[in-house]
Amino acid sequence: MLASRDKISVRQAIIFFLTIVHTSAIRLLPSNTAQVSQRAAWLTPLFTAVPFFILVLVIQQLFSRNRDVSLSDIITIVMGKPLGKVLLIIYLAWMLIYSGLYVRYFAEKFLTAMLPNSPLDFYTVTILAAVFYALRGGIVNFSRTVEFFFILTSTIFFLLFVLNIPNIEIINLFPVTHYDVWPIIKSCSFNLAIWTPFTFTFFFGDRINNKEHIRRYGIQGMVYLVVITSLMMIQTIGVYGYSVIQRISMPYIFTVKSVSLLKTIERIESIAVASWVVVDFSVISFYIYISVKIIKSIFSLSDEKLLLGPVTLISYVFSHYLASNRFELENFSKYISVWANIILGFVIPFIVLVVGKIRKKV
Numbered sequence: 001m002l003a004s005r006d007k008i009s010v011r012q013a014i015i016f017f018l019t020i021v022h023t024s025a026i027r028l029l030p031s032n033t034a035q036v037s038q039r040a041a042w043l044t045p046l047f048t049a050v051p052f053f054i055l056v057l058v059i060q061q062l063f064s065r066n067r068d069v070s071l072s073d074i075i076t077i078v079m080g081k082p083l084g085k086v087l088l089i090i091y092l093a094w095m096l097i098y099s100g101l102y103v104r105y106f107a108e109k110f111l112t113a114m115l116p117n118s119p120l121d122f123y124t125v126t127i128l129a130a131v132f133y134a135l136r137g138g139i140v141n142f143s144r145t146v147e148f149f150f151i152l153t154s155t156i157f158f159l160l161f162v163l164n165i166p167n168i169e170i171i172n173l174f175p176v177t178h179y180d181v182w183p184i185i186k187s188c189s190f191n192l193a194i195w196t197p198f199t200f201t202f203f204f205g206d207r208i209n210n211k212e213h214i215r216r217y218g219i220q221g222m223v224y225l226v227v228i229t230s231l232m233m234i235q236t237i238g239v240y241g242y243s244v245i246q247r248i249s250m251p252y253i254f255t256v257k258s259v260s261l262l263k264t265i266e267r268i269e270s271i272a273v274a275s276w277v278v279v280d281f282s283v284i285s286f287y288i289y290i291s292v293k294i295i296k297s298i299f300s301l302s303d304e305k306l307l308l309g310p311v312t313l314i315s316y317v318f319s320h321y322l323a324s325n326r327f328e329l330e331n332f333s334k335y336i337s338v339w340a341n342i343i344l345g346f347v348i349p350f351i352v353l354v355v356g357k358i359r360k361k362v
Contacts, residue, residue, distance in 0.1 A: 007209045012143045014217045017201045018224060019150045020283040022157070023276060024194040025229050026252045027105065028333055030236040034246040036187035039173055040180035041242060042233035045226045047184050048191040052198070052225070055346055056218035058353050059202060062362055063211045070205040071349075072297035078356040085298055087348065092294040094344055095200070096311070099287035100318020101329065101337070103127060106280040107319070108326045109250075124319050131285045132312045135292075136305060139207050142285065149278045154228070156275045161231050163259045168238035193338040195225060196345025203290045249330065288315055 033041035062074050069077075072091075076084035107123035134142055198218065205211065236245050236255045245251045291314075292307045301307070323329045356362030 006138065006140060007207050008140055008143045010208055010210045010213045010217050012147065013201050013204075013208045014198075014221045015150050016143060016146050016282070016286065017198050018221055019146050019153065019279060020197060020286050021194055021225060022153055022228075022279045023102070023105070023283050025232060026276070027250060027330075028190055028194060028338075029229060030233060030245050030251040031248065032190045032334060033187040033233065034237060034242040034251075037180060037183035038242045038246075039237060040176045040184055041187060042173060042230055042237055043176065043180075043184050044187050044191050044233065045229040048188045048195065049222055049226050051188070051192055051346065052195050052222050053219070055196065055198060055349070056215055056222065058349050059199060059218070060214040061353055062349065062356065063202070063205065063214065065362055067211045068206065070207075070293060070297065071199070071202040072294055073206070074356075074362070075352055076297070078352050078359065078361045088294055088298050091200075091203070091344060092291060092298065094340060095203075095287050095291040095294060096314055097318055097322065098337070099284055099291060099311075099315040100322055101332070102280060102283045102287065103315055103319035104322060104329060106277075106284065108329060109276065109280070111326075120320075124316060127281060127284060128312050128316055130281060131288060132308055134281075135285055135289055135308055139204065139289065146282050149282055153275050153279055157228065158231075160256055160259060161235050164235050164239065164255065167258050168234065169241075170238070172238050172241040173234060189338055189342065191229065192346065193341040196341045197286075199345040199349050200286075200290055204293045206293075249326070284315070288312060 029044075030041070033044050037044060062071070063069075066074060066077065072088055075087050078084070079087060103124050106127050107120050110123055111120070134145070198221070202208070232252060236251050239255050239258055240251070245255075248254055288308070288311050291311045292304050295301070295307050295311070296304045323332060353362060
């Protein structure tokens, strides 16, 4: 039971995190991991579980002595105000960039898959307006909505996987030998980058109860991620083979197009695309809300709702100027955001923990 009406539980926070992982995994994982580890790419999530488990332990330790604060407060307490605020400004810049990035991805997804002749602003303005009004209702109500989205998208994903099983060819997934171990480890960077927003979730940690259960629910979330991303890789590589998957953009959509029901009902990928609308809605809301929380912490503000308008506007601006087309967006995600996410989501929290232990602040 929640200790306060304006807070959510750790379980709800982890579900929020798991929901936003869907869109990044669908977009980045199949093609990038197939380029590195080829037919063994479907084993990448299993290897990624090790560093992610370490990340869960790091976050648990950061909140071991200060459970009613946010990650912003932890960084300031451990690193001191000057350096702490510098780190928070870096995190803020990245959250704003990422919110704009996902707004643009949302628009490009529809322009590519469904309505190519529509104006870009139609999608960006629509999704940002929905996010703005949803977040004004508060994190508690929004988290309950995300729980429903999580069940919906997970159900659709597993249903599409089952329907695609007849199209999977085992020869595309095997053999896997000891020579594939190093390529699998190398391709883990893409997976870890997608999972490290687990850290960012705790920037609204002051709105999360029961943080003593971070390890428990974090491990449960890890198991879910291993299963769902492994099935995604098995489905994409198993149907068309790694040599095809590594060359195409958004291969999961390409794979889902092969699904037919009773050999009569086709175009089932439209169901998947429709479900991703709510996922993208959750992702954009996630990063905008974190940006608001970081700004509030940096400037010690009392009312965060006043920040929603300016932050939403900044996300709109970034969505237009981050890249000129979908290929630039994909290159940005592949060559910049992967390593930025690992540094900000894994390396810095580990450094903060070490410094906090030395200074006896955590």
